[in-house]
Amino acid sequence: MKLYMQVLGFIKPYWKGIVLIIVLTFSYVIFNNLSIWISIDFVRELFSPAYVQQQSVPPDSVQVVSSADELQDIVKNSQGIYQKLNSKIKSFIIRKDRLETLKIVCLVIFLAFLMKNVSQYSRKLLLIFIQARVVVDIRNKLQRKFLHLPLSFFHQHHSGTLTSIVFNDVNAIQQVLNQSFGKIILSPLQIIANIIILLMISVKLSLITFIILPISFFVIYKIGQSIRRRSRRVFQQVADVVLAFQESISAINIVKIFTSEKREEERFKKTNFQYFQKLFRAERIKIATTPINEILLVLTLVTLLWIGGRMVYQNEGLQPEDFVRFLVFLFAMFKPIQEFSGINNVMQTGLAAAERVFNVLDQPEETYDAPDAIELKEFKKEIKYDHVYFKYNNEDEFELQDLHFTIKKGETVAFVGHSGAGKTTIVDLLPRFYPVSAGRITIDGIDINRIKLFSLRKLIGLVSQETVLFNDTIRGNIAYGHPDASEEAIIKAAKAANAWDFIQQSELGLDTHIGERGVKLSGGQKQRLAIARAILKNPPILILDEATSALDTESERLVQEALDHLMQSRTVLVIAHRLSTIRNANKIIVMHHGKIDAIGTHTELYEKSSIYRTLYENQLLIGEIKKKPAS
Structure with missing residues (x-):
């Protein structure tokens, strides 16, 4: 119920x-109950033998209601709310003239249904x-949440899983709202209204009904628990299907070059078949709800027919008209009861999806501004x-240990x-993509955790x-990031990046x-656009993850020239x-197993x-091998 209340929390802004x-x-x-009540009176009064007797038997010998005065006497002498209500309705619709009664009944029924x-x-x-x-x-809210979560979250969750949550799981929540939100208001009101009417007609028959119906609700509740468990597995499997499909398509060139089409096809088939199995098991439980519910309701009806019929036949305070009305309103209550049981099934399916959605929404966000942030x-x-x-999780070993160095402004x-x-x-810690586990990083003597995150990242560019x-x-x-930039500034950045x-x-x-x-x-071309983007940002601090390593010679030359331009007057x-x-770098830091091995120039x-020395000589050797002409 807590999860459903969380979903309903999104409805709060629309309380009016x-x-x-x-x-x-x-x-x-x-108006629905009024239309049912009037319809019964229509059948009872309009086609009653009273009208026939009225035409052929002297008025003083007819023991039926034949005038408005007699109806008033019935109202005065009636006992109980039901009798009074029934009499008042009859006094309004029943007239001496059958055609006049027909006209009133038709008008009331039309207005009630309208x-x-x-x-x-x-x-x-x-x-x-x-x-x-x-x-x-x-x-x-999910999109906003994803944008404000730390990078560590995305390293632990595949994009296919997150995509499945945003679309498949939210669609499931939408189905919950479509199929349950309206009914969760309507069905209880219908049930309560019908219960009141049933109690007014016959307390004895109502009590028998209320003894049997809780058994149905208990069975529905137990089935719902099973549906929720199975639905949770279905949604997890849907994410696996999306993941398998996404990986095979996004890496299609690798799949084709390794002729792995058949393998990927089989992998997807296997994952998809597992989805089928879990879905079928969940649906098998769902469809069992209706027949079980109907069997219990029919048992209730048969019991009431036997007891109520005996009460009518033995004249134990229940008139045939009352018994018919009782059965009609009882039947009318079956539909909202069935819908209410269906609500439980839909809710359990949706709540399995809601668990995944709110698991994301409950994740801690990046700390953008500490209380003393500047x-x-x-x-x-x-x-x-x-x-x-630094370490990624409390349980892990340290990835970085005792890093201690200084970078002066303007240094490379x-x-x-x-x-x-x-x-x-190391460089991901500077823009606070990850929090430092111990120690601190400062810019101009200020701990980066005390700097407002947006202002920190505005100082940093990344290629x-x-x-x-x-x-x-x-x-x-x-x-990107400067949507209001002038065309002149964009062209200037493009030229500086050798992209124009x-x-x-x-x-x-x-x-x-x-x-x-x-x-x-x-x-x-992609790299030069990325460099142009960084140039337009014009940050004083620049992070470069070797942007030329995967390029051909000519592209590397153009990109390197753009990088040289970008690096001017920057840290x-x-x-x-x-x-x-990087032979001309001011400082080179050699890393080994998360520790600093040495710092110095080339x-x-x-x-x-x-x-x-080993790294450098190995690269020289590889370079010489590449230069040798093929024999």
């Missing part, structure tokens, strides 16, 4: 609409509006890593080491080896769409893959660091 829905629901229930349907239409329209808005709000508008002196330790500092040495993690571009125009990608020539040759120039992840561009942290590109490290 909810109040109106409740009012319209009351109106619908009243008002019932007007109320129902208005109620459903409001429900659809609120439900659609709630689903949009949930997706918006705005850092410029970088003046130095960056200092002060005995920094390179980080080298074997794969897994911790180079990328990575894996270029990230958006499915937008060239203009939109260069001006190929932009001019594109079909629509700056307004050319580059496709998903820049699929329409070459690797070098640069370089993750170096090609040591030849010449100093070549003399004193065996790790650096």
